[in-house]
Amino acid sequence: MYRLTRPPQFIKVSAHFRLVVCERNSIAEQVRNYMTYSELLLHHIHSWSLQTEFVPKHVRRYLKFNEKFKFPPKKLSSSDLNSLTSRVEVLNYERQVQHVQRYGLVRADVTMLVVQVSRDAERLQYLIVSLSQVHYIQSVLLVFSHSYYDEKINKLVQSITFARVLQIFYPYSLQLYPNKFPGVDVEDCASAAGATDKYCSNRDARRVEHKHHWWWKACFIFNNLDWSDSYTGTVLFLEEDNYVLPDLLYMLRYTSRAQTYIPGIYIMAFGRPFAKNLDYDLLTVDSWHPPFDIGIAFNKSVWQRISTVSSYYCMYDDVSWSYSMLNLFSRFREGQAGMVATQAPRVLSTSMFPSGRIAVQKIYGWIKEARMFPANVKAVALYSSTGRVGNSPKLPPQGNGGWSDMRDHLLCLDPLMSTTTGAMNELTATTIVPTTTTEAQFLTMAEHSINISDVEIRQLL
Known part of the structure; x- marks a missing residue:
């Protein structure tokens, strides 16, 4: 045998x-x-x-986390928390930009893609993979704003070599304040099981952190960076569960040009729920509203307008940052914020799928027939005799709740205390009335052909 x-x-x-x-x-x-x-x-x-079948071989090195990856529970001691808090303060103060030797110093007109990062490393890696395939990505500054400090995530972000990278860290996170406000306050109703005190705060720190973080990072980007005072570029906001298409920056140049042609446009939007038979060469003009809160972009002039009415974000009783922004925009002189958006989304959300990997497979199936990088782009707006016609989003009068704690209001307002008193460079909107003798309800179609050569796009970037 x-x-x-x-x-x-x-x-x-x-x-x-x-x-x-x-x-x-x-x-x-x-x-x-x-x-x-x-x-x-x-x-x-x-x-x-x-x-990896949908991921090019040269960027598979960014795939470091499988679908089941979760950060293990970790309780930090007081000394560890103090050390980590100091570390975050130092990193936010230094604001070290990687790869300036390769791609050049950051200019005041640079386009910034700002990614809000929490703990979903598996989806974040696919966002990085998608960013690596965006044309002209080497010309931008990628900013990763973290609400959770972990060396695994840091190493993933620091391994990026296709663009300049900056990491900043939300300093009031649940990680740094695990047992007190602005983290999980044990005396809040949402934390104290069986609490009977009618004066306790029904506040869920896990939900309010996202709204706080979104506002804080916008304040930091527009006010605290070395080039913020003279910044003339565009900031495009992303989240860790987003996935971007290769012609994102290509279309950003077109939307920027549309902004100069069409008055009253403040927001550029590149994301929306995916649907079939959308035109990849079409820009639409409307009033901004969710679900166009994925991949929005604006410049510092718009941010200065936002800052003047910041209380309508910070004191609006809605835990959603997007509906809080909608409430804020309703306080603009026009009663809304004009938006130019790509009809076919260039930013997609992977949150509706069980994992980033499954989402990427679905997305590739969606876009395999997409006609990206269109040679001709049209921006379409509807006008009546009283001006441009758009949807008028309906807002709950008191918000959807979850943001009633005065401590949250004050913390949100605090970053703006020293910036809202200055002179504001307000944008103005001119109402265009079509020259027609028909009834006021008759709508005319205005199409603006915004054709830019590839050479011009490179120069603009």
């Missing part, structure tokens, strides 16, 4: 599987073991191919 005295050599091919063969096993049992191992190995290889 033949016996194997050691496992076969090919067992070392993968560290994920181990085959143990006892010396007394029969040859038939050993063969079955080998077949089982081979099936497992083939399944492992097949699973990896599914994970």
Whole structure:
């Protein structure tokens, strides 16, 4: 009878599987073991191919987290919290930009893509993969604003080599304040089980952090960077569960040009729920409202307008940052914020899928027939005799709740205390009335052809 005295050599091919063969096993049992191992190995290889089949080989190195990855619970001691708080303060003060030697110093007109990052590293890695495939990405500054400090996420972001990168850290996060406001206050109703004190605050710190973080990072970007005082570029806001298309920056140049042609436009929007048969060469003009809160962009002049009415964001009883912005925009002189948006989205959300990998597979199926990088782009707006026609978003009079704690209001307002008293460079809107003798309700179509050559786009970037 033949016996194997050691496992076969090919067992070392993968560290994920181990085959143990006892010396007394029969040859038939050993063969079955080998077949089982081979099936497992083939399944492992097949699973990896599914994970990477839509990702170009040269950027697969950014795929470091599988679908089941979760950060383990970690309770920091008082000394650890103090050390981490100091670390965050230093990093926000230094504001170190990576890769300036390769891509040049940051100019005051640079386009910034600002990503809000929490703990979903698996989806974040696919956003980075998508950013690496965006044309002209080497010309922008990628800013990652973190609400959770972890070396694994930091190393992932620091491994980016296709653009300049800056990391900033939200200093009032739940991680840094685990047992007190602005984190999880144990005396809040949402935290104290069975609390009966009618004066306790029904506040969920896990929900309000996102709204706080969104506002804080916008304040930081427009007010606290070295070039903020003279900044003339555009900031495009993303989140860790977004996925961007390769012609995002290409279309940003068109929307910027549309802004100069069409009066009263403050917001550029690149995301919306995906739908079939959308035109990739069409820009639409409307009033900004959710669900156009994915991939919005604006410049510092618009931010200065926003700052003057900041209380309508910070004191609006709605835990959603997007509906709080909608309330704020309703206080503009026009009663809304004009928007130019790509009809076919260039920023998609992966949050509706169980994982980033599954989302990317679906997205590739959606866009395989997409006609990106259109040679001709049209911006379409509807006008009546009283001006441009757009949707009038309806707002709940008191918001949807979750943001009634005065401490949150004050914390939100605080970053703007020193910036809202200066002179504001307000944008003005001119009402265009079509020259027609028909009734006031008759709508005319205004199309602006905004054609820019590839050479011009490079110069603008």
